[in-house]
Amino acid sequence: MYIFTNAVKNIVRNKGRNSLMAIIVFAIILTTAVSIIINTTTSAIITDYKSRFGAEVSIGADFEKLQTEEGVRNYKELTPQQQIAFGESDLLQSTNFSAKIDISPRNLSSLGESEMDNLINDFLSGATRADGTKNPETVPIKGQIIATDNPEANSDFKSGTRKITSGEMYKNLNECIVSEQYASLNNISVGDTIEVDSYYKNEPMTHSLTVTGIYMDNTMLGSNLDELSPMENRNNEILTSFETVVGMEMFDEYGKVSAQYFLKDPTLLPAFEKELREKGLTDYYEVTTDEAGYKKIVGPVEGLAKVTNTFLIVVLILGALILILLSTLAIRERKYEIGVLRAMGMTKGKVAFGLLTEMLVITGVCLCLGLSVGIAASQPVADSLLANQIELAQDSNTDGGVPASGRTGVGEAVFTSSNEKPLSELQVNLSLEAIFQIILIAFSLAGIASAAGILHTTKYEPIKILMERN
DSSP states (O other): OHHHHHHHHHHHHTHHHHHHHHHHHHHHHHHHHHHHHHHHHHHHHHHHHHHHHOEEEEEEEOTTGGGSHHHHHHOOOOOHHHHHHHTOOTTEEEEEEEEEEEEOOTTOOOTTOOHHHHHHHHHHTTOBOTTSOBOOOBOOOOEEEEEESOGGGOHHHHHTSEEEEEEOOOOSTTEEEEEHHHHHHHTOOTTOEEEEOOSBSSOOOOEEEEEEEEEEEOTTTTSOGGGSOTTTOGGGEEEEEHHHHHTSHHHHHHOEEEEEEEESSGGGHHHHHHHHHHTTOOTTEEEEEOHHHHHHHHHHHHHHHHHHHHHHHHHHHHHHHHHHHHHHHHHHHTHHHHHHHHHTTOOHHHHHHHHHHHHHHHHHHHHHHHHHHHHHHHHHHHHHHHHHHHHHHHHTTTTOOOOOOOOEESSOOOOOGGGSOOOOOOOOOOOHHHHHHHHHHHHHHHHHHHHHHHHHHHTSOHHHHHHHHO
16 A cells, blocks of 8 residues: 555656656547547448448459450350359358249230230241241240349339238248239239249240239339330239249249349459359359449448558557656656665565556546547547548549449349448447457556666666665
8 A cells, every 4th residue: 555655646746757748648548549439430330331231243254355256156154053053152241133034924914915916926936047947936925023032122112113012022932922903904812823834835834823912013104004015014023032933944944043242351352253263154254343332332431440540550659669768767767766765675576566556547547538538539530530531432433434233144133232322420439349448558558668667777776776876
């Protein structure tokens, strides 16, 4: 107790020297607090954004290689099975699949059917091509099956242009929903089973679906429905799950897939491309990431984190050096005091503990003040730095380019990270993690600064110190 009491008294006795020390410690703790508070907040936001959006990958034809005769001869379009297999990777944060199949249900009518469609189909069905081969025998296409692996992300239902008015969204295998217009035309009710067929005349590949819901469709508002063919009229679309479509015989024959892949991080692109090559992706395709879309969302926050990290490191290094220097100079001035205490019988350990206690008391007081001011200063500092990062990000994207879509194949897009708005506001908060880090750094600096001076002084014997004083 004596050592602690004496340390506090020494702080009061040497007001000038300790005031200077306190100002420097306060400045270091304040800048450390601001940096760490902003850093922990941005880290949490970056983690959240990465977990939700990832980085979109684009798989497209390498047009440079396709200019060659060999490229034209060997290029093959990706099959639905390949696109699905590409999504089975631990490097991906998420995938979005959609599919469509042109159909011609024999027992159902479609909106917009006309005799002209039948005449055109009869003319083309089985006709001989220029190369001597024949077209397959078909019946008129009367609509489409549209499927997604995540119906909740469907843009039409999210925007409200489509809405379930009766029943519910499909949930299980071989369930579907149809539009009000289509249901009315064919007297379909929730719970009914319908049969869908292919447009191949002699191979209907019939598949049964249970109607679980009927939806309102406003996607065709403003269109002249009388001029649209059944395939162009979106009211003829039958919506179902991706798993249901994949299990259809029709899908194996002529289903079309649209796939989107989202990496956990853009830096994983080389490893993901290597996986795709091993799964059969030829050199006539190139794999790129939507880095522009990713940077648009996460870039300003990552830039803010880098700025605060750099600032924190510089402050800690310079602050530690200044504290070591001041502590060493201060304890040199107190060599006689230390010599007297040692001559009175106080051990080196107790002397060192007393000097360390002085520094810890100063640091503790500065820590309370620094945390209070740091919490208040963090928000305006973060707003200013984030505004600068957003401005820099906008300046770097002034070329007007549009990032390539990560979609492969043909189908209905369900989501894209590039459509998300970048973070423009940052609400900082003082977390327990930040408090722990600030306290740890503050007292670590105090310990380092004290140790430098203590080691310099306690290495001398008390008699030598007193002799130098005389």
